[in-house]
Amino acid sequence: xxxxxxxxxxxxxxAFAFGATIWFFFVQSPALLKWMGKxxxxxxxxxxxxxxxxxxxxxxxxxxxxxxxHGQHQLWLHIVTAGAAMFGxxxxxxxVVPRALKAGGKALREVRKGAEADETVSGFASEGAGDxxxxxxxxxxxxxxxxxxxxxxxxxxxxxx
Numbered sequence: 001x002x003x004x005x006x007x008x009x010x011x012x013x014x015a016f017a018f019g020a021t022i023w024f025f026f027v028q029s030p031a032l033l034k035w036m037g038k039x040x041x042x043x044x045x046x047x048x049x050x051x052x053x054x055x056x057x058x059x060x061x062x063x064x065x066x067x068x069x070h071g072q073h074q075l076w077l078h079i080v081t082a083g084a085a086m087f088g089x090x091x092x093x094x095x096v097v098p099r100a101l102k103a104g105g106k107a108l109r110e111v112r113k114g115a116e117a118d119e120t121v122s123g124f125a126s127e128g129a130g131d132x133x134x135x136x137x138x139x140x141x142x143x144x145x146x147x148x149x150x151x152x153x154x155x156x157x158x159x160x161x
Contacts, residue, residue, distance in 0.1 A: 006069035010082075011158060013063040017056055017085070018151045021144060024052050030121040038124065042108045046101050057093035060086045060147065067154070077157045085150025092143040100136035107132040 028048075033041045064082040071078030107130035 003070045003072070006066040007158070010063050010066035010070060011155075013059050013066065014085075014151055014155055014158075017059050017063065017089070018148065018155075020052060020055065021148060021151075024048070025144065029124075033121055033124055039108075042104060046104055046108075049097060049101065053089075053093040053097045056089040056147070060089040060151075063154075071161075073161055074157070078154070078161075081150050081154035081157050083150070085147050085154055088143045088145070088147030088150060092140055092147070096136060096139045096143055100133060100140050103133035103136045 029045065032044065036044070060082075064079075064086045067078045067082040071082075110130050110132060
């Protein structure tokens, strides 16, 4: 019974983490950037980024804990996949995102001073707010990809199990 409850919680948290991330990066961000323009979008995005990664820093480790409870068959696969997702989420939440937000604030000041800004979605995805945040923004993307790869592969392991 406890194993089944842990499995259901694991699946629900994985779905939340995957869905929230996809919504945030592929639906909400491009739509708001196009609608608002970079100067208005960046401050809102920075606040939303804080909320998203705080939620993921709680949810994904909880998913990992549920994996330890229910993952009896091929436990190592459950641990590796959920662990990869947790690694990506925690690296972003505690190491990369705080630095990216600090750099984004500096880049936003450059945008407000009239520096040339790439207003395209692909430009923002690559560079963030501007040159000052480019490296940190790309690292956020790298660890989001690590987290998503862990979440997707964890979902496959659960479905195969």
